[in-house]
Amino acid sequence: MKTTRRNVLKAGLAAGLAVPFLADFSIAKMLPTPTWQKLPFWKGFNLLEKFMIPWSNGPFQEKDFQMISELGFNFVRLPMDYRTWIIDEDWRKINENILKEIDDAVHYGEKYGIHVNMNFHRAPGYTVAQPPEEKSVWTNAEALEVCALHWATFARRYKKFSNEQVSFNLFNEPTTVDPANYMAVHKTIAEAIRAEDSNRLMICDGTDYGSKPFLPLVDLKVAQSSRGYAPAEISHYKASWVNSENFPGPAWPMVSINGLLPSAGKRELPEESRRPLTIEGPFPNAVKLRLHVATVSSRSKLAVQADGKTVFEHQFDPGPGEGEWKKVVHQPQWNTYQNIYDRDYTAAIPAGTKNVAVFTAEGDWISLAAVGLTSEKLGKETLVEATAGWGQKSSELKYKEMASKAELTGGTVRDRDWLKRTMIEPWKELEKIGSGIMIGEFGSFQYTPHDVVLRWLGDSIANWNEAGWGYAMWNFRGSFGILDSGRTDVEYEDFHGHKLDRKLLELMRQ
Numbered sequence: 001m002k003t004t005r006r007n008v009l010k011a012g013l014a015a016g017l018a019v020p021f022l023a024d025f026s027i028a029k030m031l032p033t034p035t036w037q038k039l040p041f042w043k044g045f046n047l048l049e050k051f052m053i054p055w056s057n058g059p060f061q062e063k064d065f066q067m068i069s070e071l072g073f074n075f076v077r078l079p080m081d082y083r084t085w086i087i088d089e090d091w092r093k094i095n096e097n098i099l100k101e102i103d104d105a106v107h108y109g110e111k112y113g114i115h116v117n118m119n120f121h122r123a124p125g126y127t128v129a130q131p132p133e134e135k136s137v138w139t140n141a142e143a144l145e146v147c148a149l150h151w152a153t154f155a156r157r158y159k160k161f162s163n164e165q166v167s168f169n170l171f172n173e174p175t176t177v178d179p180a181n182y183m184a185v186h187k188t189i190a191e192a193i194r195a196e197d198s199n200r201l202m203i204c205d206g207t208d209y210g211s212k213p214f215l216p217l218v219d220l221k222v223a224q225s226s227r228g229y230a231p232a233e234i235s236h237y238k239a240s241w242v243n244s245e246n247f248p249g250p251a252w253p254m255v256s257i258n259g260l261l262p263s264a265g266k267r268e269l270p271e272e273s274r275r276p277l278t279i280e281g282p283f284p285n286a287v288k289l290r291l292h293v294a295t296v297s298s299r300s301k302l303a304v305q306a307d308g309k310t311v312f313e314h315q316f317d318p319g320p321g322e323g324e325w326k327k328v329v330h331q332p333q334w335n336t337y338q339n340i341y342d343r344d345y346t347a348a349i350p351a352g353t354k355n356v357a358v359f360t361a362e363g364d365w366i367s368l369a370a371v372g373l374t375s376e377k378l379g380k381e382t383l384v385e386a387t388a389g390w391g392q393k394s395s396e397l398k399y400k401e402m403a404s405k406a407e408l409t410g411g412t413v414r415d416r417d418w419l420k421r422t423m424i425e426p427w428k429e430l431e432k433i434g435s436g437i438m439i440g441e442f443g444s445f446q447y448t449p450h451d452v453v454l455r456w457l458g459d460s461i462a463n464w465n466e467a468g469w470g471y472a473m474w475n476f477r478g479s480f481g482i483l484d485s486g487r488t489d490v491e492y493e494d495f496h497g498h499k500l501d502r503k504l505l506e507l508m509r510q
Helices: 005-014 062-070 096-112 141-157 179-196 215-220 416-432 450-467 502-509
Strands: 043-046 075-081 090-094 115-123 166-169 202-205 223-228 254-258 260-262 277-280 287-297 300-306 309-316 336-349 355-362 365-375 381-387 396-401 406-410 412-414 437-442 470-473 493-495 498-500
Touching (some): 062 075, 260 355, 309 336, 437 450
Parallel strands (some): 115 166
Antiparallel strands (some): 254 412, 493 498
16 A cells, blocks of 8 residues: 555554644544444543533633644543533523634544544533532423533534534433433433434443443443543542542552442342441451441441341431531432541450451441451451442451461452453443443542552553543543643653653553
């Protein structure tokens, strides 16, 4: 084949790579063709100019698109807050001038060979952020009508742009939604979009904050988007917007137990995740069991049994004001308190005990950050750290006391294989029945040690590359990104006046 700029562009774009803009050639015409059954191997970033009022509502920056293309990427996701484009807080009145700023992003994508994926991070009637919407799109007819109105407006506006250039991502990370309502709302929005543009590519986030596929959506002929934030102890270490106060120091690979203790009444969770945390003995000597309680949701009772006999109970009643908790956390979407306790509670385990069970006897759920056992004979604590594994199997530990030390074994080794089992294999079931998949967000907050981030993301990206799924980092410039992250343990390079994390960049380009 003759070597020409056109052939070089074809080869690069077919491989899922962007190519620096050439003024005399329309790169946009060469973007890979997506279908809902098979998405291209897109790689790119989330751009946050219209992410959230009052955090940001500026125009999208052409320089971002130029740099993203220059670095070899071909995709941006625009997570947006609908309040940025309404007039005087009236959700039925749309500001044409603000929509023109979104038009600019599409034109920049066209100019630099970058696909633009539009997402309603806050849609009329739904957000994963705070504060929640007053009316819920999942249950309120007016909210659903207005949400459909907004998406229909976008469908009309961008109808002239091909699916190679523009796609729609309907809602950001729906969670705790009744499956029937989840399906019905997505169907209504998809129909509103197709009434204006019958061929528009739509990508829908999975359930449980985007982490789990929703197989029935295949009937709507839409692709689906997952997340790359597991485990949260690495991705959101010291993040103020999640309950990260009790996260252990990040490590990768990491060994931990599931410290989430849902009550038996949490029927929405699998039965295997509602079983007690168990510690198998025997315990030849009396032992002090230390439970470091991280978070308690609603009024809940912690219990410990030794061979079926209750040896410890404590009633928690989180609420406003002062109490035994360290921090008050009110969750308005559930109208409940999930306070952070960050304190120890101890139970005496009698000598001769064969089995210990720790569980939430009443209420909602309790999470533990650590479990420690101190033998009366040895006087030294054996410790295992815990993380809140929502929906994951309860942990089973084994205690072994020897002449000079004790061992506590069990739990889960989190490594590349664990990522594959938990974050890839469930989505492969969706792929088998005909849906395209991508990773709409991933990354790690600036306080996670850089060497840990590189090992963890190296395994995550290797899995996505192997699966053939594209991915978009949150964000490009900022605390998760490859530019201006504010990490203190990185040797930065200058890149167009920005601080570039070269090692993180190369991971994404592997």
